[in-house]
Amino acid sequence: MLRRQDVGHRVVVRRIVGVSQDRPLFTDALGELVELTETELTLATAKGTLRVPLKDVHRAKRVPPARRPPAADVIALELAANEAWPAPVQATLGSWLLRAAENWTGRANSALPIGDPDRPLEAAIDAVQDWYAARGQQALINTPMPLAAPVSAALDNRGWTTRPLTLVQTARLPTMLEATTPRPDLPTVELADSPTDAWYAMVAEHKGALPATAKRILTGVPTAVFASVLDAGGEPIAVARGAVTGPDRWLGIALVQTAPAARRRGLAAHVMRAIGLWAGQQGAGRAYLQVEERNAGAVALYQKLGFSTHHTYLTREAPPR
Numbered sequence: 001m002l003r004r005q006d007v008g009h010r011v012v013v014r015r016i017v018g019v020s021q022d023r024p025l026f027t028d029a030l031g032e033l034v035e036l037t038e039t040e041l042t043l044a045t046a047k048g049t050l051r052v053p054l055k056d057v058h059r060a061k062r063v064p065p066a067r068r069p070p071a072a073d074v075i076a077l078e079l080a081a082n083e084a085w086p087a088p089v090q091a092t093l094g095s096w097l098l099r100a101a102e103n104w105t106g107r108a109n110s111a112l113p114i115g116d117p118d119r120p121l122e123a124a125i126d127a128v129q130d131w132y133a134a135r136g137q138q139a140l141i142n143t144p145m146p147l148a149a150p151v152s153a154a155l156d157n158r159g160w161t162t163r164p165l166t167l168v169q170t171a172r173l174p175t176m177l178e179a180t181t182p183r184p185d186l187p188t189v190e191l192a193d194s195p196t197d198a199w200y201a202m203v204a205e206h207k208g209a210l211p212a213t214a215k216r217i218l219t220g221v222p223t224a225v226f227a228s229v230l231d232a233g234g235e236p237i238a239v240a241r242g243a244v245t246g247p248d249r250w251l252g253i254a255l256v257q258t259a260p261a262a263r264r265r266g267l268a269a270h271v272m273r274a275i276g277l278w279a280g281q282q283g284a285g286r287a288y289l290q291v292e293e294r295n296a297g298a299v300a301l302y303q304k305l306g307f308s309t310h311h312t313y314l315t316r317e318a319p320p321r
Contacts, residue, residue, distance in 0.1 A: 004156045010064070013057055015027060031043035035314065069310055081245075086108075088213055098111050128141060142316075145314060169291065173276055189273075224241065240253060242254075
């Protein structure tokens with residue numbers, strides 16, 4: 001069987017899927033082990049995320065790694081994403097990043113353990129907890145997998161809990177644009193350099209009340225755009241934010257939201273196309289987004305638009321001290 005040390009590595013799992021003529025039926029699954037609990041394991045496979053109860057596992061083992069993005073590419077993308085979602089309070093621990101933003105979003109209130117923390121791992125985790133405790137916050141660490149698998153294993157040993165798996169997905173910008181088509185039947189996507197009150201209000205419906213810190217994050221990127229589709233009464237029925245950052249000019253797409261009454265009309269793709277066209281004018285060639293793997297509808301949409309998982313991350317939460 002697998003152990004927590006195998007999290008972040010490629011594994012094959014043979015599981016029982018039924019019984020025929022009093023004999024068990026098996027199927028194999030190959031993928032990256034992203035979580036292992038006392039009751040189930042979670043694999044990131046080529047077809048998506050797979051959860052397998054441990055009682056159904058017949059055999060499992062680690063296998064040689066498949067071709068994956070180089071560590072340098074994962075770090076570069078994570079830094080571009082950090083630049084696109086800039087926490088107002090940031091510090092460094094060696095090359096690790098510490099970020100705080102009055103608890104608005106996990107991304108802006110978590111440590112990012114990339115590179116060398118300039119001290120032993122256990123001491124680095126202690127320092128992270130101390131830094132957040134000094135700000136009256138519970139410590140969070142975002143662990144890009146499998147890059148931060150050793151960090152995640154150490155956090156397992158300390159009893160840190162795990163939030164839902166997040167997929168960091170990427171696509172070539174031309175691929176995304178080719179997968180969408182102009183929709184003259186839909187209202188025009190309006191692009192603005194700054195968000196309107198109505199734009200903020202729609203985001204708040206999904207993210208909760210937006211403190212001043214949230215607005216600083218959303219508007220703190222020099223090259224950003226705020227997209228809206230308005231109904232006949234001038235109210236937004238779809239919104240999104242795009243930001244171009246990093247030396248590689250990545251387009252980060254976030255906060256893609258459609259009003260419940262306006263869903264299944266293609267508005268999300270309509271908005272993303274408009275942001276993609278804008279980003280091309282800013283010199284971007286690739287796009288990324290972050291989506292929880294359990295959000296099946298969004299994952300399916302992004303797959304249609306040419307996105308695939310570049311890497312994953314787990315947000316780890318410290319136990320109360």
